[in-house]
Amino acid sequence: xxKRWTNELTRADVTPEKSFLNxxxxxxxxxxxxxxxxxGSVQAQEDLKPNSWEEITSYCNxxxxxxxxxxxxxxxRALTTDPWTVKIDGMVDRPGDYALGDILAKMTIEERIYxxxxxxxxxxxxxxxxxxLADLLNMAGVQTDAKYVAFETVYRPEEMPGxxxxxxxxxxxxxxxxxxxxxxxTLMATGLYGKPLPNQNGAPLRLxxxxxxGFKSIKSVVRITLTDTQPPTSWNKSNAREYGFYSNxxxxxxxPRWSQATERPIGGGxxxxxxxxLMFNGYDEVASLYDGMDMAKNF
Amino acid sequence: xxDRFNALARRLPTWAVYLIGVLPAPWFLYLGATxxxxxxPIKALEHELGAxxxxxxxxxxxxxxxxxxxxxxxxKFRRAIGLLAFFYVFLHLLVWxxxxxxxxxxxxxxxxxxxxxxxxxxxxxMLIPLAVTSNNWSVRRLGPTWRKLHKLTYVATVLGGxxxxxxxxxxxxxxLIYLLVIAAILSLRVKFQNLRHA
Numbered sequence: 001x002x003k004r005w006t007n008e009l010t011r012a013d014v015t016p017e018k019s020f021l022n023x024x025x026x027x028x029x030x031x032x033x034x035x036x037x038x039x040g041s042v043q044a045q046e047d048l049k050p051n052s053w054e055e056i057t058s059y060c061n062x063x064x065x066x067x068x069x070x071x072x073x074x075x076x077r078a079l080t081t082d083p084w085t086v087k088i089d090g091m092v093d094r095p096g097d098y099a100l101g102d103i104l105a106k107m108t109i110e111e112r113i114y115x116x117x118x119x120x121x122x123x124x125x126x127x128x129x130x131x132x133l134a135d136l137l138n139m140a141g142v143q144t145d146a147k148y149v150a151f152e153t154v155y156r157p158e159e160m161p162g163x164x165x166x167x168x169x170x171x172x173x174x175x176x177x178x179x180x181x182x183x184x185x186t187l188m189a190t191g192l193y194g195k196p197l198p199n200q201n202g203a204p205l206r207l208x209x210x211x212x213x214g215f216k217s218i219k220s221v222v223r224i225t226l227t228d229t230q231p232p233t234s235w236n237k238s239n240a241r242e243y244g245f246y247s248n249x250x251x252x253x254x255x256p257r258w259s260q261a262t263e264r265p266i267g268g269g270x271x272x273x274x275x276x277x278l279m280f281n282g283y284d285e286v287a288s289l290y291d292g293m294d295m296a297k298n299f
Numbered sequence: 300x301x302d303r304f305n306a307l308a309r310r311l312p313t314w315a316v317y318l319i320g321v322l323p324a325p326w327f328l329y330l331g332a333t334x335x336x337x338x339x340p341i342k343a344l345e346h347e348l349g350a351x352x353x354x355x356x357x358x359x360x361x362x363x364x365x366x367x368x369x370x371x372x373x374x375k376f377r378r379a380i381g382l383l384a385f386f387y388v389f390l391h392l393l394v395w396x397x398x399x400x401x402x403x404x405x406x407x408x409x410x411x412x413x414x415x416x417x418x419x420x421x422x423x424x425m426l427i428p429l430a431v432t433s434n435n436w437s438v439r440r441l442g443p444t445w446r447k448l449h450k451l452t453y454v455a456t457v458l459g460g461x462x463x464x465x466x467x468x469x470x471x472x473x474x475l476i477y478l479l480v481i482a483a484i485l486s487l488r489v490k491f492q493n494l495r496h497a
Contacts, residue, residue, distance in 0.1 A: 055338040067471050070337055120468075122339060167469040238469055257413050257466070259405060270331045270340045274401055 004132065004184035005112070050113055051124040053193055055267050060200045061118065062219055063167050064153065064160040071162065072200035078159045079220070081204040090150070090225040093141030100204055104190070106139060107131035111194070112187055112208070117249045117281045119213035119235075123263045128208055129191030134182045142178070142226055149181040150174075150231035151207060152223035168234050174218035175231035175245065176209065179289055185210055188221075211283040213247045244299040248290070249281035253299045301370045308373060316376050320383040323351060324390060341398045348391040353463065355384035356456040357480055364487045378433050381452065385430040388423050388459075415465035422458035425451045453488070456481055 050056075062072035084100040109129050117123045137149070155171035157163045163170045180186065187208040190197055197203040202219025209216050215235050225231070235243035242256050251261045262274040280286050290298075327347050331340035336347070359380040365371040400406050409416045429449055431437070438445050460481045464474040 059338045063469065067467070067469070069339065122342075165470075165472055167471055235468075257415060259409070262402075264339070264341070266339050269334075270328075270344070270398065272341065 048113075048115070048125050050127045050193075051267055056124060056126055056192060057198045057200060059124075059266060061120075061214065062162075062200055062202070064155075064162045064170070064172065065200065066162045067167060073198075075161055076199035078161075079154070079156070079199045079203070080159065081199060081220070084204050084222075086205065086221060087223045088136075088140045088225075089223070090227050091143040091146035092137075092226050093143060095140070098140075103136065103139070103205075107135055107188075109190060112189075112210075114185075114187075114208060114210035115278075115281050115283075116208075116210065116214055116217075117263060117277065119215055119243070119247065119255065119260075121255075121258055121260060121263050121277075122266055123277075124266050126208075127193055128187060128189040129194060130187045130189035130208065132184055133186045133188050133207065134184065136188055136224070137181060137226075140224075140226075145228050146226040147178050147228045148226070148231055149176050149178060150223075150225040150227055151176075151218045151221050152225075153218055154220045154222045168238055172218060172234045173231065174207065174216055174233050176207075176216070177230075177289075178226075180209065180286075183286060183289065185283060185286065211249055211280040211286045213249060215243070216247050246290075246295075246298050248286075248295065248299075249277060250279060250295055250299065251277040252279075253296050305370075305372045308371075308375070313376060313379055316379045317383070320355075320379065321386065324348075324387070341394070345391060345394045345399055348387050348394060349463070352384050352387035352391055353456070353459045353477060355380055355387060356452065356459055357477070357484065359384060360452060360456060360481075360484045364484065364491075367491065368487075382430060382433050385426050388426060392420075392423055415462055418458050418465060419462040422455045422462060425455040425458070429455075453485060457485070 058073050059069045060072040061069070062076065065072040065075040082100075085097045086100060086103065087097050089095040109131055111127060111129055113125060113127045115123060116126045133149075151174045153172035155163065176186070187210075189202070189206050189208045190204060192198065192201060197206065199220075202217075202221075205221050206219040207217045207221060216233075230245060233243075233245055235247075236245055249260075254260050260277055263277045264272055264274050327336070327344055330336045331344045334340075336343035359377060362373045362377045362380070365373060396406050400409060410420050411417070429451055432441060432445060432448065441448065460474065460478040463477060467474055
């Protein structure tokens with residue numbers, strides 16, 4: 001069931017990481033070109049080139065390793081990511097503790113170059129490698145009454161120095177509505193630039209939901225639970241006024257403390273200019289998921 | 300030990316403190332321009348300048364208790380410390396407005412709409428009359444009013460600490476430590492005044 005979504009963001013010839021390019025990525029590039037030729041959405045793709053490896057791996061929010069942007073890259077190497085088990089439970093036909101290796105054996109890894117928009121109004125373009133969450137959920141067999149998917153990050157105080165402080169209520173938890181989770185854009189990432197995901201970016205397995213603010217894309221996932229009630233989410237528990245369950249990228253709904261109308265692309269240096277933030281971070285294909293919903297209320 | 304320190308401080312000319320004090324500004328700018336502040340240098344520069352300003356404000360408030368409780372005399376440098384603090388608050392504000400927000404209409408909207416920015420701006424506004432009157436002529440001219448006016452430093456420093464606490468996400472340790480230190484200095488001040496009135 002892979003390859004349901006076609007990449008249109010690749011501009012491989014200008015990335016400094018062309019040495020990482022493999023055949024699949026080059027093919028994806030050709031595919032994207034064809035899609036444009038057929039009249040696919042051309043919006044905002046002109047200068048979307050991936051951020052460098054250095055940018056993506058040195059500027060991270062992963063509070064379990066510290067609240068500074070460079071803390072995760074310094075502290076996360078202590079995290080043991082092998083062996084890794086993901087517990088899939090709740091309203092599924094085949095609950096259990098799945099070894100990551102067994103999961104990966106059944107999944108098709110592909111490249112997805114996605115825009116990444118942080119709630120703090122900065123953004124990057126990231127060339128992820130991963131598989132669709134839908135494939136994993138189908139493997140476990142989602143029961144018909146399930147309506148939501150809850151996720152949990154690994155919690156190991158001895159390996160995660162940031163958890164010594166109650167910055168958030170550990171472990172980090174997130175959630176999606178089932179239709180959001182099953183959307184072909186929703187990815188479980190295992191790599192970056194064709195290389196294994198660095199620990200600071202959520203190794204060995206993280207969620208990527210490109211039309212939502214970055215904190216929804218929970219890192220180092222150890223548990224996935226199907227439920228029929230909306231699951232609690234960490235930032236919403238911490239400050240419900242500022243962080244909603246949906247947290248779709250939306251330039252018309254400001255964060256109470258800053259505007260979300262614009263964003264600063266990382267990599268422009270000291271005199272970087274800002275650019276307009278796009279509704280759903282430019283992924284208009286998800287708009288129908290929210291038909292009839294008041295996005296200002298369900299922020 | 301304290302005497303030797305005081306003797307050393309007496310020999311240090313004030314202009315040297317000004318000179319050393321302004322050096323971090325070009326240094327941070329250089330770091331930001333050359334990648335030394337990471338891949339997002341604008342927020343980093345803003346943070347470094349703001350933190351330094353708050354540290355200088357706190358240091359300025361420590362000078363009186365240092366003399367009173369430890370016998371360390373740095374009164375001679377208090378004006379320099381205060382003016383340097385103002386200098387860094389001003390640079391912090393400039394970086395925020397010009398490099399960070401960039402849009403004139405949004406700068407004003409942020410000041411009015413975002414409480415943490417309102418609080419920060421209020422603190423900055425209070426420092427302006429203090430910076431303007433940080434000279435011998437004003438001290439003579441204003442007399443006892445000068446001392447009262449300059450008590451605003453306490454308010455401005457508290458606002459600076461609150462501004463920091465309000466802008467971070469979640470409950471972070473660093474701004475709480477700053478506020479704790481500020482609270483400790485204030486309590487020393489209150490305690491001393493009570494002693495004097497008793």
